[in-house]
Amino acid sequence: MLPTNGLGYLGLIFQVVSSQKAKDWKKESQLFHEQTFPFEESSPQLQSLVNSADCNGDLALDIALRDKQIGIAETLIKHKADVNAKDGRGWSLLLKATSRGDLTAAKFLLDHDTCISATTPDTMDTALHLIAMGNHLGLIPVAKVLLDRGLSPDLQNKAGATPLHLSLSSHNEDMFDLLLSRPVDLSVTDSKGHPPLYYACLKLTDEESSLGSFASRLLEKGTNSNPGREYPALFLCPHASNLDHQDQRGFTVLHLAAQSGMLNLVTRLIQSGSNINVQTTLALSSGDQEERYKLTPLHCAILGSNPDQVVDILLQEKEKLNVNLLDSRGDSPLSLALWKGAPALVPGLVKAGADLNLRDFDGRTLLHQAIMKRDTRTTLTLIQSGADIDAR
Numbered sequence: 237m238l239p240t241n242g243l244g245y246l247g248l249i250f251q252v253v254s255s256q257k258a259k260d261w262k263k264e265s266q267l268f269h270e271q272t273f274p275f276e277e278s279s280p281q282l283q284s285l286v287n288s289a290d291c292n293g294d295l296a297l298d299i300a301l302r303d304k305q306i307g308i309a310e311t312l313i314k315h316k317a318d319v320n321a322k323d324g325r326g327w328s329l330l331l332k333a334t335s336r337g338d339l340t341a342a343k344f345l346l347d348h349d350t351c352i353s354a355t356t357p358d359t360m361d362t363a364l365h366l367i368a369m370g371n372h373l374g375l376i377p378v379a380k381v382l383l384d385r386g387l388s389p390d391l392q393n394k395a396g397a398t399p400l401h402l403s404l405s406s407h408n409e410d411m412f413d414l415l416l417s418r419p420v421d422l423s424v425t426d427s428k429g430h431p432p433l434y435y436a437c438l439k440l441t442d443e444e445s446s447l448g449s450f451a452s453r454l455l456e457k458g459t460n461s462n463p464g465r466e467y468p469a470l471f472l473c474p475h476a477s478n479l480d481h482q483d484q485r486g487f488t489v490l491h492l493a494a495q496s497g498m499l500n501l502v503t504r505l506i507q508s509g510s511n512i513n514v515q516t517t518l519a520l521s522s523g524d525q526e527e528r529y530k531l532t533p534l535h536c537a538i539l540g541s542n543p544d545q546v547v548d549i550l551l552q553e554k555e556k557l558n559v560n561l562l563d564s565r566g567d568s569p570l571s572l573a574l575w576k577g578a579p580a581l582v583p584g585l586v587k588a589g590a591d592l593n594l595r596d597f598d599g600r601t602l603l604h605q606a607i608m609k610r611d612t613r614t615t616l617t618l619i620q621s622g623a624d625i626d627a628r
Contacts, residue, residue: 286317293324298332301341309344319350326357334363337372346378352387360394362387368402368411376410389420396426404435404450412450416457479510486517486529494533494550497542502533502549512550513558532561534569538576547581554588566596574602579617592623 289295297317300309313319322328330350333341342363346352355362364382367375383389389399400420403411425431436450473479480488490510493501506512515530528535534557537546550557560568570590573581586592593601603623606614619625 286312286315287321289324295321295323295329297321298323298329298341301329301333301344302336302338304340306340306344313348319345319348320354322354328354330354330363331356331361331366334366334372334375334378335370337370337375339372339374339378342375342378346381352382352385355393358394360392362391362393362399364389364391364399365393365397365402368399368408368415369406371406371408371411373410376414379411379414383414383418389415389418390424392424392426396424396428398424398426398432400424400432401426401430401435404432409450412453416453422454422457473504473508479505479508480514482514482517484518486515488514488533490514490533491516491531491536494546495536495540497540497546499542499545499549502537502546506549506553512553512556513561515561515563528563528565528567530562530564532558532563532569534559535561535563535567535572538569538572538578538581543573543578543581547584551584551588557588559585559588559590560594562594562596566598568594570594571596571602571605574606574611574614574617579613582617582621586621592618592621 286296290299295317297309297312297319300306300312309317319330320328323332327335328351330342330345330352331354332338333345352363356366359365361369362382364379364387367379392398397405398421399411400415400422401424402408403415422433423431433451433454436454479490482488488510490502490505490512491514493505512533515532518529528539531539534547534550537543537550540546551559559570562568563572567575568590570582570585570592571594573579573585582590593603595601596605600608601623603615603618603625606618
């Protein structure tokens with residue numbers, strides 16, 4: 237006996253749709269129609285029923301498609317099921333199909349002109365994003381249809397990532413190749429400020445040939461190169477258009493490499509023509525004390541994690557290197573080495589031309605400063621290195 241109210245019909249719809257006993261889809265859809273649709277096809281009550289969610293927030297059409305019950309899905313469409321309806325979480329049926337790698341469901345929805353631009357409510361991912369990060373190889377034909385119908389490959393999700401970003405972080409080579417075959421903006425940066433090339437470079441290893449890599453293909457496509465971590469940066473050096481680009485504080489890649497103790501990268505950058513005397517520009521507040529600025533790469537090396545070896549590399553460029561530039565506090569690389577307790581760096585700096593008698597902003601020589609600080613070790617180091625003890 238048929239139920240006598242709308243709620244009863246809804247329960248019967250979900251009961252029949254969820255049943256997996258029937259294998260003859262024609263008979264099943266006919267039986268489904270006879271049992272569940274006593275209303276007129278144009279009835280608003282019927283349309284409301286077929287587009288209502290069950291207690292789990294699932295839609296009848298989604299359940300039918302998920303269980304490959306295409307006959308029932310067609311019957312639901314005939315009776316005004318909405319291909320753009322959203323479940324209890326706010327996900328469209330196309331997004332649900334792509335997230336679970338369901339090619340049949342996705343093609344069915346596209347064949348029935350579903351909206352292709354829907355996004356997930358929490359992360360703002362499109363179907364292209366989900367395919368890119370899901371690594372469902374069978375959904376590449378769906379991605380092609382989405383692109384052919386005009387879904388932009390440059391749309392960004394809540395984290396600022398495009399499908400290209402996600403194809404790289406997920407190592408989804410098929411999706412990467414598809415996106416790269418279309419007009420795509422390679423300069424889009426995510427919320428962390430990283431373009432797709434950054435994530436391509438993270439896939440590089442010392443053993444990997446650059447030939448055919450994600451990074452090399454992006455470069456061939458025409459992306460701008462911006463060095464990142466040491467090995468990727470080594471790979472990118474020959475391709476970078478401006479190795480002396482400065483960030484908001486005035487740091488170049490050479491500053492950062494010197495400070496981080498990246499010996500190979502420091503060497504490669506110098507060989508590639510990086511400016512070894514460029515100074516940082518912006519003072520930032522750090523507690524009660526103003527942060528140092530006007531730092532050269534040599535200053536950064538002395539302040540960094542591997543001062544001895546990085547300083548040695550920089551001092552080999554003594555014909556280009558200005559070892560007497562002062563930072564914002566009036567320290568030269570020599571005085572910085574002394575105050576940081578690194579007297580072993582003094583002979584090399586002096587040999588490269590460091591001025592033992594250079595004065596700070598107040599006119600005091602290093603020897604004056606050491607005596608005022610009652611720094612016996614530095615005082616002796618300066619005298620032994622040839623500082624002028626008669627300077628006034």
